[in-house]
Amino acid sequence: MPPRLTVVVHGPEVRGRFAECLESVERQVTSGRPGVEVVVAGTDAGARRLAGEAAARDPRFVSLPLPDSTPDAEARRAGAERASGEWLLFLRGKDRLPAGALRAATGATELCGAAVESRPADVVLMDHVRTTWHTGAAPSPDGPLLARAGHAPVPPDARPELLGVAPLLGNRLVRSAFWAAHHEVLAAGNERYTAYALLLVAGRVACADQIVLEDRVERAATLPPPTADGPFGLIEPYVAADSLLTSLHRPAALRHRLYDLMTHEWLRVISARTLPGDAAEEFFRAASRAARACRPPGHERPEGLEGVRQSLLEAGAYRGYLRLAALNDRRRGLRAGVRRQRRKLGGKVRARRYQGALERPLDPRLAVFSAYWDRGVACNPGAIAEELRRLAPHIHPVWVVSGARVPLLPPGTDHVVPGTPRYSEVMARATYLVNNVNFPNAVVKRPGQVHVQTHHGTPLKCMGLDQIPYPAAAKGLNFRQLLRRVDKWDYSVTANAHSTRMWQRAYPSGYTELEHGYPRNDVFYAADAERVRAVRARLGIPPGARALLYAPTHRDYEATWSPRLDLARFAERLGPDTVLLVRGHYFYSGAPTPLAGLRAAGRVLDVSAYDPVEELALASDALITDYSSIMFDYANLDRPVVVYADDWEVYRRTRGVYFDLLAEAPGPLARTEDELAEIFTSGAWNDPASAAARTVFRRRFCEFDDGRAAERVVRRVFLGTPEARLPPVLPLHERTPAPTPEEAVRR
Incomplete structure (x- = not known):
């Protein structure tokens, strides 16, 4: 069987970055990630040596030595030709794979790469983080856009806004057969051009908002001397992409979107004011010529200031642009001043009012x-x-x-x-x-x-x-x-x-x-069978059905929340007698999908807005979570807790944790969707091993929760009761949690 994914690592070894890049890949491959091959195309002596060492350690690494100073485009082309995987992921030697990236990438190819009406995705867009010398793994702005787009493969003209995803190659998974069929066009320019060309040529594009790339931006002082084209290198890739788009006869919406992106980028360079006067004017003139040549027929400029700036660029009105910039600077200053005055005045009024109240007795x-x-x-x-x-x-x-x-x-x-x-x-x-x-x-x-x-x-x-x-x-x-x-x-x-x-x-x-x-x-000990039955009836859970509460946590490195499960597929595998209560906003639309049918049938319920969450716990037979603190509260019920830790390494690295959940889980633990489904279909979710792990977890983390916590707080804080006279905490073995749904039916 060919590997599912080939990672093509390419470039020279500069300041130890290539070694770090390979280490980030090797950690994930050697940790047991199946179906992954790594082709390492080193373009200097250091990179070639590291590639050879990696290949000697692991047969899944292939060393592809290339001559010194081989351009990136040629290195990518050579790596793709040597690859045997069904999908390609290009990784520059200066960048890194975040922990869990290979798991996310292979999962995305399985989820997004399936055929839809016999037309699978050619490209899967994914998210990235950016690291500079003074920031680490800062989230990109692409997350919400990727989340809204969803997994379903669609023609690129159906979602022209996807051209706005950062033009990198490390955030794009490319089907190998698609690359091979179009490599002459796709590899004809620099990374920015190829990033756009992939989307313009693709028959279908899909999205997943998981992170597969750490884009590392070096300090300018540590970079090689700038090339002769300088910022002018930002013009040619867009012109080439526009020329390609014109030749493909794609719908006009794509060309209009690309045009707005290119002019916005050129104007960003100009407005940054980092170029000396003569160079700035020269760049403006060159961008103006390119804008006039690329402007689509019938293009409508954006509203507001962006549209005015675009019109000045098209007209080559550099002096007019400078006057507008100066005027806009003054206008921004005046508006900011007015806002500051209003806030200051309002703040003074509120502060005076508050100060007056502070002088009155408590x-x-x-x-x-x-x-x-x-x-x-x-x-x-x-x-x-x-x-x-x-x-x-x-x-x-x-x-x-x-x-x-x-x-x-x-x-x-x-x-x-x-x-x-x-x-x-x-x-x-x-x-x-x-x-x-x-x-x-x-x-x-x-x-x-x-x-x-x-x-x-x-x-x-x-x-x-x-x-x-x-x-x-x-x-x-x-x-x-x-x-x-x-x-x-x-x-x-x-x-x-x-x-x-x-x-x-x-x-x-x-x-x-x-x-x-x-x-x-406290409610987990106070609730009776009637309340459990009433909550389930409110939620529409059929009598006798198994209700699983799926409640994942927020991730600091993702811009928006999306499920880490294919909910439709997971629900089908669990069978018609299982209801999924999903606590979190997910991006599945209301379009006709398997999930829509399951929602209509009451087998998947969105309970994201349901309060209080404690009632959802009472209504469920078991909890599925990742790293959410709900697991500690839910354990009071002494019901099964299953942990789905598919991205534990990423979470631990980006957020930091106080203990190793994988070693001290409150019940069965899954790292893949298949493993999670197996836990429920095999009965492992509720077996003696699960109960034993839960007992240890409850003893540690439900230490003081016995149903009288609110009483102790009120007596101690509001009534002044001494600590020694408060109701003592009931030992764990003497507590009686609320009845399970199964017990509630019998009572």
């Missing part, structure tokens, strides 16, 4: 609650507020809720919207402030105020200061401000000793740990 009967950045009544704060009504009805709860979420509040919920006069009043005068995230920086911690941080999960992934070594996770975080917010905490609620230790190191400050359990998990 209200000992007032408590402010918020959850998930003002989303509404939920999570641990919601459970605490409910218990407060029972044990301390003299304390009045007020919820902070964003304006858009107000209509979703339970009837009669007293609330305030941030920025309003009453918001300033309650934030300044409440004695108790409870949140599962942090309150804004501007909130003043007054003497006598009590801040309760409940958190919203047990940490597997790194949090707080522990995120600093992981750029994708730390992006946009100000850790000094974070610590100032943490310093306002009086209490930190934890569900287990592991959480206590991790919060202490991630959020170092002087607060008191409340090892009382998570109040939101």
Whole structure:
């Protein structure tokens, strides 16, 4: 059998990058990735030596020595000719394969490369991350576009917007037969040209928003001397791609889209103002000539400033462009000034109002609650507020809720919207402030105020200061401000000793740990058979059906969430008596697909917007998750938990984790969709080995969750009950979780 995928690594060894590139490939190939071949086309002595060493270690590596300074296009052509795989992935020697990339790539070829009306995909577009000397693995902007496009192969003219995906070759999987049939055209230019040519020539294109490339951008000072064409090298690839498109007689929409992309790129170079005056004008003139030559008949310019800039480029009006740029700079400055003044004035009014409220005494009967950045009544704060009504009805709860979420509040919920006069009043005068995230920086911690941080999960992934070594996770975080917010905490609620230790190191400050359990998990011990039956009936789960809750987590390195499973295929393999409850927004459209039919039949239910999530747990027979903290909460039910860790290496590397989930999973663990299906069809999901692993997991992570967590928090914080007089935590073997769906039917 020929390999499924051939990775063509090409280029010279410069500053150790080629060695790092090969290491990134070799780690994944030697870890047991089947159906992968690697052709290494080295173009200098160092690269040739490394290629030979890799081939000597592993027969799946093929060394293809090429003469010094062989152009990249020739190296790619030679590598493709030597390849025997069904699909090709070109990788420059300066770049790397992120962990899990080969798994994602081979999976994408299986998912996207299947024939649709006898027309399989020729090219599969995938996502990438970009690393510079000062940033690591920054997400690309392509994720949402790839997610919306979906897996189904379509003609490129059906989705001309796909031309906007970064013009790289490492983010494109190419069917070998397609490359062989068109290699003279595809390999006729540089990488940018070939990236576009692949999409223009392809009969069908598919998309997958998983990451297969780490594009490494070197500092200018470390690069070889610039070529003679300099920025002018950005003109010819587009002109050649336009010429190719014209010869192919493709629909006009593709040419119009390509034209907007090329003029936008040329104008970006000009507006960056990195070229000296004469060179800038010369580039503008050259781009202007190319724009006039490539402008499609009947092309409508973009609206607004972009369209004006495009018209000036076409007219060759360099002086006019400079005047427009200067005018626009002044206009932006004026608008920014007006916005700053408005914000400043509004901020002063709110600050004065808040300051006035701060001078009034605290209200000992007032408590402010918020959850998930003002989303509404939920999570641990919601459970605490409910218990407060029972044990301390003299304390009045007020919820902070964003304006858009107000209509979703339970009837009669007293609330305030941030920025309003009453918001300033309650934030300044409440004695108790409870949140599962942090309150804004501007909130003043007054003497006598009590801040309760409940958190919203047990940490597997790194949090707080522990995120600093992981750029994708730390992006946009100000850790000094974070610590100032943490310093306002009086209490930190934890569900287990592991959480206590991790919060202490991630959020170092002087607060008191409340090892009382998570109040939101009390329901897992309080719910009876009637409630389990009622939730299943609300969801439309047929009596006797097996309901599996699929709840994956967010990934910092992906722009949008998409399922890591082919839900239609997975549901079919599990059979008609299984219902999938999918907790997450997926990109399958409402078009006639196998998934649409399964949704109509009630076998796949999108429960992404269903709240509270605890009810979904009660309704399900088992949980499928990856690295979500829901596994720690769900374990309280003592029902099967199956972990699907298809990209564990990528997640661990980009996010950071506190323990090895693969070694300490709460139940069966799958690395592929086939393995996951086998767990459920074979019965391994609910066998004695699964129960034994779950017992160990529950003992460690359900340590303080016994159904009375909210009571302990309310008595300790709001009623001042000493720690020694609080209800003791019930030992694990004495707890009785809510009945399973099967037990609920019998009661």
